[in-house]
Amino acid sequence: MGSRTTIHDVARAAGVSVSTVSKAVNGRYGIADATVQRVLDAVKDLGYESSLVASSMRARRTGVIGVLLADFEPFSAEILKGVGAAMHDTGFDLLAYAGSHHGASDGWERRSLSRLSGTLIDAAIMVTPTVVNAGTEIPVVAVDPHTGRADLPTVESDSFGGALAATRHLIELGHRRIGFLAGRPDLRSAGLRDAGYRRALTDAGIPVDPALIGIGRYELEATRESARVMLGGDSRPTAVFAANDLSAIAVVDVAHQLGLRVPADLSVVGFDDVPEATRRALPLTTIQQPMRRLGAVAADMVVTLLSGGEIDEMNVILPTRLIVRATTAAPPR
Numbered sequence: 221m222g223s224r225t226t227i228h229d230v231a232r233a234a235g236v237s238v239s240t241v242s243k244a245v246n247g248r249y250g251i252a253d254a255t256v257q258r259v260l261d262a263v264k265d266l267g268y269e270s271s272l273v274a275s276s277m278r279a280r281r282t283g284v285i286g287v288l289l290a291d292f293e294p295f296s297a298e299i300l301k302g303v304g305a306a307m308h309d310t311g312f313d314l315l316a317y318a319g320s321h322h323g324a325s326d327g328w329e330r331r332s333l334s335r336l337s338g339t340l341i342d343a344a345i346m347v348t349p350t351v352v353n354a355g356t357e358i359p360v361v362a363v364d365p366h367t368g369r370a371d372l373p374t375v376e377s378d379s380f381g382g383a384l385a386a387t388r389h390l391i392e393l394g395h396r397r398i399g400f401l402a403g404r405p406d407l408r409s410a411g412l413r414d415a416g417y418r419r420a421l422t423d424a425g426i427p428v429d430p431a432l433i434g435i436g437r438y439e440l441e442a443t444r445e446s447a448r449v450m451l452g453g454d455s456r457p458t459a460v461f462a463a464n465d466l467s468a469i470a471v472v473d474v475a476h477q478l479g480l481r482v483p484a485d486l487s488v489v490g491f492d493d494v495p496e497a498t499r500r501a502l503p504l505t506t507i508q509q510p511m512r513r514l515g516a517v518a519a520d521m522v523v524t525l526l527s528g529g530e531i532d533e534m535n536v537i538l539p540t541r542l543i544v545r546a547t548t549a550a551p552p553r
């Protein structure tokens with residue numbers, strides 16, 4: 221592999237000094253148009269790109285917005301698509317960053333921001349951060365923060381209302397033994413989905429049965445184990461609401477392994493409406509949260525802050541809606 225093209229290579233190719241290349245690349249005055257064009261032609265021919273770090277030291281701006289992720293999973297991937305689409309014509313570049321947790325799940329945002337802010341990025345969008353008090357001077361917006369609303373701008377979906385709608389859908393179909401597969405206990409949105417499930421049962425006069433509640437933590441193996449316990453007994457539920465789509469898909473798979481037919485023997489509802497929800501042999505009934513819209517709103521917020529503007533609403537909650545597909549039906553007689 222050849223060495224990286226440097227500013228000295230461009231200077232030699234254009235027959236000018238290094239300082240002239242710097243002035244031409246950065247649009248400074250005092251250089252003849254023909255010389256600027258010669259430098260730019262050399263830059264193009266050699267594929268030279270000036271260092272973002274060096275540029276930021278000169279201009280104190282990088283023109284880059286960072287999206288900090290705990291992991292590249294379906295939810296964060298959809299958020300990232302929404303951010304990218306919203307930033308398309310803003311003139312800002314996008315940097316997606318998932319730093320190493322070094323065995324710790326909490327506080328990853330602080331480590332990531334300390335590495336990137338001021339040198340590589342001008343602002344940041346944090347997706348499902350564990351903490352929002354990240355201690356940085358650059359503009360920061362949080363999407364679906366663990367702790368919910370904060371002093372910095374946040375964007376999230378109506379998790380409570382979505383869970384309420386999911387459980388009511390199952391009740392309206394005639395189900396009375398409705399299981400719930402919970403997400404991460406430390407995530408506020410997961411707690412709101414638990415609360416929405418319980419409220420729907422209470423409103424319908426159906427007792428909440430602890431035996432019908434499992435915790436999957438949004439982890440595949442934990443979800444499968446909870447589903448096996450829930451569906452393996454004689455008093456199994458006739459329907460399950462899972463706190464996200466990947467958990468719901470795992471429930472469907474476990475049900476099939478146990479010889480249960482979906483939805484004839486067991487109805488299943490998820491939450492998110494990730495692309496995988498429609499790619500199954502049985503498309504998943506789910507609560508659709510506007511994931512790309514979450515990313516787009518966060519991007520609009522951060523660009524507004526960078527331009528010196530004011531945000532109209534600091535804590536935005538976007539609506540969710542029920543999408544009925546093939547995994548729900550009336551309970552077996």
